[in-house]
Amino acid sequence: xxxxxxxxIKRQEKxxxxxxxxxxxxxxxxxxxxxxKIVNVVFLPKGLHDVxxxxxxxxxxxxxxxxxxxxxxxxxxxxxLCNNGVCxxxxxxxxxxxxxxDCITLLLGSRRRYQDYFDANPGVYYKSSGWIEREDGFxxxxxxxxxxxxxxxxxxxVEEYGEENxxxxxETLGEWPKNYSxxxxxxxxxxxxxxxxxxxxxVDSHRVLAKQKADELGWQYDxxxxxxxxxxxxxxxxxxxxxxxxxxxxxxxxSTHTDEIVSFQ
Numbered sequence: 448x449x450x451x452x453x454x455x456i457k458r459q460e461k462x463x464x465x466x467x468x469x470x471x472x473x474x475x476x477x478x479x480x481x482x483x484k485i486v487n488v489v490f491l492p493k494g495l496h497d498v499x500x501x502x503x504x505x506x507x508x509x510x511x512x513x514x515x516x517x518x519x520x521x522x523x524x525x526x527x528l529c530n531n532g533v534c535x536x537x538x539x540x541x542x543x544x545x546x547x548x549d550c551i552t553l554l555l556g557s558r559r560r561y562q563d564y565f566d567a568n569p570g571v572y573y574k575s576s577g578w579i580e581r582e583d584g585f586x587x588x589x590x591x592x593x594x595x596x597x598x599x600x601x602x603x604x605v606e607e608y609g610e611e612n613x614x615x616x617x618e619t620l621g622e623w624p625k626n627y628s629x630x631x632x633x634x635x636x637x638x639x640x641x642x643x644x645x646x647x648x649x650v651d652s653h654r655v656l657a658k659q660k661a662d663e664l665g666w667q668y669d670x671x672x673x674x675x676x677x678x679x680x681x682x683x684x685x686x687x688x689x690x691x692x693x694x695x696x697x698x699x700x701x702s703t704h705t706d707e708i709v710s711f712q
Contacts, residue, residue, distance in 0.1 A: 451458055457679075460485060461484075461485065461520040462485045462486070462487065462518055462519050462520060462662040463484060463485065463486045463487070463519060463520055463521055463522070463523055463682075463684070464486075464487055464488075464489070464514050464519045464521075464522045464527075465479075465486050465487070465488040465489070465522075465523040465524075465525060465681075465682065466488075466489050466491065466492055466507065466510050466511070466522065466523070466524055466525065467488065467489075467490055467491070467523075467524070467525025467526065468490070468491060468495070468525060468526060468550055469490040469491065469492060469493050469577075469581055470493045470550060470575065470580075470581055471525060471550065471577055471678065472490055472576050472577060472581075473576070473577060473635075473647035473648055474577070474635055474647055474675050474678060475488065475490075475525060475678060475682070476488075477637070477645060477647065477675075478675060478678055478679050478682050478683075479682055482627055482682050482683050484682065484683060486523070486682055487519075489510055491506060491510070491583060492506070492581075493578070493581045493582075495507075495532060500529075500530050500531040500534065503530070503532030503533075503630045504532055504533070504534065504535055504536060505555060507524075507526075507532070507533065507536055508535075508536055508537075511536060511537070511538040511542075512538075514538060514539065516539040516540045516543065516696075519540055520540070521540055521542065521684070522538050522540060522541070522542045522543070522686065523542075523543050523544075523681050523684075524536075524542055524543065524544040524545075524654070524680065525553070525678070526544060526545075526547075526550070527544075527547030527549040527550060527552055527553065527700055527708075528547065528548050528549065528708055528709060529548075529549050529550070530549075531702055533700050533709070534699075534700055534701055534702055535698045535699050535701075536699065537694075537697055537698060537699045537700070538694075538696065538697075539696055539697065540694055540696055541557035541693055541694060541696055542700075543681065543684070543686050543691055543692070543693050543694075544691065544692050544694070544700065545677055545681060545690060545691055545692075545708060546558060546689070546690055546691060546692055546707060546708045546709060547561075547708065548561075548708060549679075551573050551633075552604045552677070553574055553677055553678055554633050554635065554673045554674075555633065555671070555673060555674055556574075556575070556657065556673070556674025556675070556676040556677050557674070557676070557677060557690070558690075558708070559597065560674070564631075564671065566638050568629055568631070569628075569667070570626065570627045570629055571627065571628075571629045571630075571631050571669075572627040572629065572630050572631070572666070573631050573632075573633060574630065574631070574632050574633065574653070574657045574660075575632070575633040575635055575653075575673065576635060576647055576648030576649065576653045577635070577647070577648065577651055577696065579648075579651075579656060579657070581652045586657065592695040595622070616638065624664045624666075627664075627666060628666055628667060629661075629666050629667040629668070629669055630657055630658070630660060630661035630664070630666045630667070630668050630669070631668075631669045631670065631671060632653070632654050632657040632658075632668075632669070632670045632671075633670075633671055633672075633673040634650060634654070634671070634672055634673055635647050635650075635673035635675065636650060636672075636673075637675060654670060677690065692707075692709045692710065692711065694711045695711070698711040698712065699711060699712055
């Protein structure tokens, strides 16, 4: 019995490494608490895709390079294509990634649901509790505007660039809301089998903030239910070909520009 028992323990202890965006911190931590899988997780700062695909790729690759192939069965990527920020990624063990353009698919539970909502509601700016919690004000802390030092007041622009240039910068940077017409808050609360409800973050406060911002910008406001099913499948290794791509060791992720979204070479 003593010879058999250690062998049984070794066989059962397959470990997985999850690398994910911090906007899904609460949802992923909840799902990890429910899964029988042994998953070690690293959360990276939100907005990596805002600072360019190459920088995002470099940050993710640095994490992948640290994964011990002797310890982990596979790497789980809690990302979508994200402005091609995952293109070129490779690892010494197989990887699993959802077939998603960005994190909104992960929050809504499927890329088809995301596409249906997008088609019916063009010009949507999404928010969830995770997005709001991880922001410095309304503008993402890691956005291009902040990285370039452009998220300043009119007085700060005048002091640095002069009145005429300051006015131009304010008008130019103020154009971004014109690309949107609707604020949609994604409520990620989960209803359990016993009827109980799990909320991630201060949902009531966050929906108020989203509604206030929509009113301020003159946008319509909408709210939809999120769905953790895709994230749940990711952490439980329930990967089907339609929703997930499995990348063999040392193969690189590529964009397909088709409904499959990602492949490997």
